[in-house]
Amino acid sequence: MNRHFILSIDDKYEIKVNYFIESEANHIFNTSDFFNIHQTERAFYFQLCKKNSELVLSTIHFTEIAPDLFKSPAKGTFGGFAIQENIDFNIYEQFIITIDDYLWCIDAKKIEVLMQPMCHNPSLFSLTYNIMMRLGYAVTNHELNYDLVVDNICFSEKINHGNRKRLNKCLREGFTAKELDYSVYDQAYSVILENRIRRGFVFSMNYEQILQMVNIFPEKIKLFGVFNQDVIVCSSICVVISPLILYVYAWGDIDNMQNYSPITLLANYIYEYAQKKAFQLLDLGTSTLLGEPNIGLMQFKKNLGCQESLKLSFSKIIKK
Incomplete structure (x- = not known):
């Protein structure tokens, strides 16, 4: 558990695994402290860095919650990716591809990612959606989230x-x-x-x-x-x-x-x-369950001045 190693991307970038480098870009559910609460024997804390550097460009963690089923997060409101705003698209895409390939190599059969709501970072949401869909992931759950601009x-x-x-x-x-x-x-x-x-x-x-x-x-x-x-x-x-x-x-x-x-x-x-x-944002959570709307709850949050955004879950079944 927590064995650390490095996955190489190219001559400039690498993925540090289980190094637990602090990053200002992380949200609370992507911190090493939260990861450690729920980790199992096979759990991986992936961080994209420039080579010979501890500058973190992106973070995600996966935990095996059932035989050969890896989820981000193991438990919690959401996990998914955190990124530095200036990350290059091709590097971010290669980060996701390399992790996807690694989980396949260690015999994963299913991968699940519960993303943060779109309102938290519309750019991250859009980039990730584009990449995940082209990698063969499917949207397996969609919720309506409600937030209030501060x-x-x-x-x-x-x-x-x-x-x-x-x-x-x-x-x-x-x-x-x-x-x-x-x-x-x-x-x-x-x-x-x-x-x-x-x-x-x-x-x-x-x-x-x-x-x-x-x-x-x-x-x-x-x-x-x-x-x-x-x-x-x-x-x-x-x-x-x-x-x-x-x-x-x-x-x-x-x-x-x-x-x-x-x-x-x-x-x-x-x-x-x-x-x-x-x-800058007050997140009041979802008002749907497995996509089905709770009309009363939706109206309650709208009456508080909230606006809607999507909160998606991705999954991919890897065929051997």
């Missing part, structure tokens, strides 16, 4: 009339929103879990897994909540994807909050937090 426009101007009324009502009633400290993380998690159960949805991470992420990424996992006096009535778990992107992984409110909709106040606070921290 700029100098206040949140109340982005949302619809109904949400402005709900926001003002929460403020009039004395509801307050704030970033949470560790002492109430368990309460915040319980609010979200109970909300999911009430709505018939599955919550993919248990509390211990959330705490593991907090311990490994203490500056990148943020919890926020809305209080009615001393009671948490609404909470969220957010992830700092990169210096430019804040992702709302999960949120929910307690029962019988329909007349107040404290999620609107929470969204307002998270948006203002994103403004202060100079994020």
Whole structure:
């Protein structure tokens, strides 16, 4: 496990495997720390570099999650590629081809890649789509993702009339929103879990897994909540994807909050937090499941001022 080696591309570029070089281009799910959480006996952390250099141009990791099935990421919201903005197309393509060839050489039968949403990096999305389709990959899942551009426009101007009324009502009633400290993380998690159960949805991470992420990424996992006096009535778990992107992984409110909709106040606070921290995008996640739309959830996010973008999964079955 973690044996490091080099795959040569040409006289200028090479792929360092399991060297775990830090790169500013990485998103959180492409870091070595995240890779190490889920790695198996056959797991590979590929980084495209110039020869005799530790300047990383692109990163992706694959883990064998079942016999001869390699996935990026093993678990998580997305994996896929991270790139430096100035990478040459032909070098990026050769990076993908070389990895594809290597996985075939070690007897992979299927390769899966869960890409980040198009809104995170439209150029990367487009380049990768072109290359993967020409290499024989197929789109095996397509979701609609929703994001909110963070700029100098206040949140109340982005949302619809109904949400402005709900926001003002929460403020009039004395509801307050704030970033949470560790002492109430368990309460915040319980609010979200109970909300999911009430709505018939599955919550993919248990509390211990959330705490593991907090311990490994203490500056990148943020919890926020809305209080009615001393009671948490609404909470969220957010992830700092990169210096430019804040992702709302999960949120929910307690029962019988329909007349107040404290999620609107929470969204307002998270948006203002994103403004202060100079994020450019607030990612509110998908509103489809296996491509099938959740109309209510889609409309909810549209009413918060969100726009849609694609989130794709690629796969390739290698015929021997």
